[in-house]
Amino acid sequence: MPYPTDFKYTKEHEWIKADGKNATVGITNYAQESLGDIVFVELPKVGSEIVAGKTFGSVESVKAVSDLYAPASGVVTEVNGELATAPEKINKDAHSAWLIKITLKNPSELNSLLSAQDYEKFVSEEAGN
Amino acid sequence: MPAVQATTPIIRKTALYNTHRQMGAKMVEFNGWEMPVEYPSVGGIIAEHNAVRTSVGIFDVSHMGDIRLAGPEALAAVQHISMNDASRLAVGQAQYSALLYPQGTFVDDVIVHRLGQDEYLLVINAGTREKDFSWVRDHTRDFDCEVENFSDDFTQIAIQGPKGVDLLQKLTDADLSAVKFYRVTRGRVCGLKNTLIARTGYTGEDGFEIYIPADENTSAMVWNQVLQAGREFGVVPCGLGARNTLRLEAKLALYGHEISDTINVWEAGLDRFCKMEKPDFIGRHALEKAKSTGVxxxxxxxxxxxxxxxxxxxxxxxxxxxxxxxxxxxxxxxxxxxxxxxxxxxxxxxxxxxxxxxxxxxxxxxxxxxxxxxxxxxxxx
CATH class of the missing domain: 2.40.30.110 (Aminomethyltransferase beta-barrel domains)
Incomplete structure (x- = not known):
């Protein structure tokens, strides 16, 4: 599955897509592949603040619990409620099954994240180990 | 110059390791073994789990260990080291049991198979193989019976699910309808004479476990023939992930979790497999005391x-x-x-x-x- 070039990526396997101050956050296809069947997603409430590099929720597969790390700081404006009853949507298409939408505190934070090309290189090295 | 001794723990592989890799299995380390946790190509843990509940799935469980006790006092030895009553076993019958410490806590849980008049096979867990073998050897010295570690001799394949019997019947001359649950027989399987076939498992379903020679070619040949024969039933290979969720739904204990060296038989609720009325066995005295104290x-x-x-x-x-x-x-x-x-x-x-x-x-x-x-x-x- 190709990594969209208009997304930015973290080394913790989240993606973020920004449009001005508004951004959408999800986990990458590599993340869903390594997790396997996703059965539970815990997300922050609308209005709560998330901080770049800090955890903002968790995603669980049958086997494992994995923390979610905020790719950028901001305030949660929307939560993907569908995932509460259908978390498997992330397995089906991780790049469209978003987790939260946020208003960015500082859009320039995204400059330090990985491009699609850099992320792809990063995961191919991680998978090769 | 003396040879350099390896000090890092060795991760062991079963004879089917390359087969799993070829099938795209995700591998994990489990109790010192590199084992498949799931097969994403067949849909992963949930699909594997549900195949076993509704049809059939197969598992490589070669990491399990096997200890054979044989000789005139084999029964007395088994009785001494295990909590269930092995004297009730007919030849070709198996029972769930456990090896206990004198405190009434668990060395391991085991399946005891009576293979012959004076011959028993204990199937033990992967993580406790060496500990179990030493324990069994040390505590049966006074009995006239041989104790052998057969753990590395077998590739063990579990064929589990309601269609398991139909699948395996296609590959063997043994009449499986005559083999009841927790019975064991021998027959030709995939051309291999005298193969041990047990109607046992760790999934909460009907199913079989077969014991074949542990060389890579034979193991891969049987694994592939089982998959081929199971195609009409939608058979899937299953990893340790599904093995764990299946045993959890069926409340089957896992060593290090529900049972351990600090948990006793009564706490674990395994009373019905512990026969206090049989002759003395290791752990009995402590259990008797624990029973009067309550859990x-x-x-x-x-x-x-x-x-x-x-x-x-x-x-x-x-x-x-x-x-x-x-x-x-x-x-x-x-x-x-x-x-x-x-x-x-x-x-x-x-x-x-x-x-x-x-x-x-x-x-x-x-x-x-x-x-x-x-x-x-x-x-x-």
């Missing part, structure tokens, strides 16, 4: 009421939030489609429908005690 904790099944998955080691709280116990195993249950767990709690909290909480990271999430096993396989009509 301080007991194993219960939990079903989550609020959103969240209880995981191994999470704390269990009473309704007011006081810590009362801990989770031994917990997961999403793929067939029941619920979040379930096993936990140790004081007996006063063990009644069905008692409301408890599980500390899941920062939240105390509501759960209730439910009857176990969570899953019972449908009775045959």
């Amino acid at each position: 301080g904790r007991t194993l219960v099944g939990l079903e989550m009421i609020e959103r969240g998955i209880a995981r191994d080691g999470y704390k269990v709280l009473d309704e007011e939030g006081a810590e009362i116990g801990y989770v031994t195993s917990g997961s999403y249950a793929p067939f029941l489609k619920k979040n379930i767990a096993l936990a140790y709690v004081p007996p006063q909290f063990a009644n069905d429908r008692t409301i408890l909480k599980v500390q899941i990271r920062s939240q105390a999430v509501k759960a209730q005690v439910v009857p176990t096993p969570f899953y019972n396989r449908p009775k045959k009509v």
Whole structure:
């Protein structure tokens, strides 16, 4: 599955897509592949603040619990409620099954994240180990 | 110059390792073994789990160990080291049992097969292989019987699920309809003469475990023939992930979780496999004492009421939030489609429908005690 070039990526396997101050956050296809069947997603409430590099929720597969790390700081404006009853949507298409939408505190934070090309290189090295 | 001794722990591989890799299995380290955890190509843990519940799945369980006891006093030796009553076994019959420490806690749980008049096979866990063999050898020295470690001699393949019998029957001349649950026989399987076939498993379903020579070519040949023969039933290869969720739904104990060297038989609720009326056995004395004292904790099944998955080691709280116990195993249950767990709690909290909480990271999430096993396989009509 190709990594969209208009997304930015973290080394913790989240993606973020920004449009001005508004951004959408999800986990990458590599993340869903390594997790396997996703059965539970815990997300922050609308209005709560998330901080770049800090955890903002968790995603669980049958086997494992994995923390979610905020790719950028901001305030949660929307939560993907569908995932509460259908978390498997992330397995089906991780790049469209978003987790939260946020208003960015500082859009320039995204400059330090990985491009699609850099992320792809990063995961191919991680998978090769 | 003396040879350099390896000091790093060696990760072991079964004879089917390359076969698993070729099938795209995700591999993990488990108790010193590199084993498939799931096969994404067949759909992963949930698909594997449900194939076993509704049709058939196969597992490489070669990491399990095997100890053979044979000789005039083999029965007396088995009786001395295990808690179930092996004198009740007919030739070709098996029973669930356990090896106990003098304190009545677990060395390991085992399946005891009676293969011949004076011949028994103990099937033991991967993580406790060396410990178990030393234990059995050391505590049977006074008996006239041989103790052999056959752990590396077999590739063990489990064929599990309601269609397991139809699948295996295509590959063997043994009449499987004559082999009842927890019975063992020998027959030709995939052309291999005198293969041990046991109607046992660790999934809560009907099924078989076959024991074949542990060389790579033979193992791969049988594995592939089983998959081929099972195609009409939609057979899938299954990894340790599905093995764990299947055994959890069926409330089958896992060493290091529900049973261990600090948990005794009564706490684990395995009373019906412990025969206090049989001749003396290691652990009996302590268990007799423990019985009169009563247990301080007991194993219960939990079903989550609020959103969240209880995981191994999470704390269990009473309704007011006081810590009362801990989770031994917990997961999403793929067939029941619920979040379930096993936990140790004081007996006063063990009644069905008692409301408890599980500390899941920062939240105390509501759960209730439910009857176990969570899953019972449908009775045959």
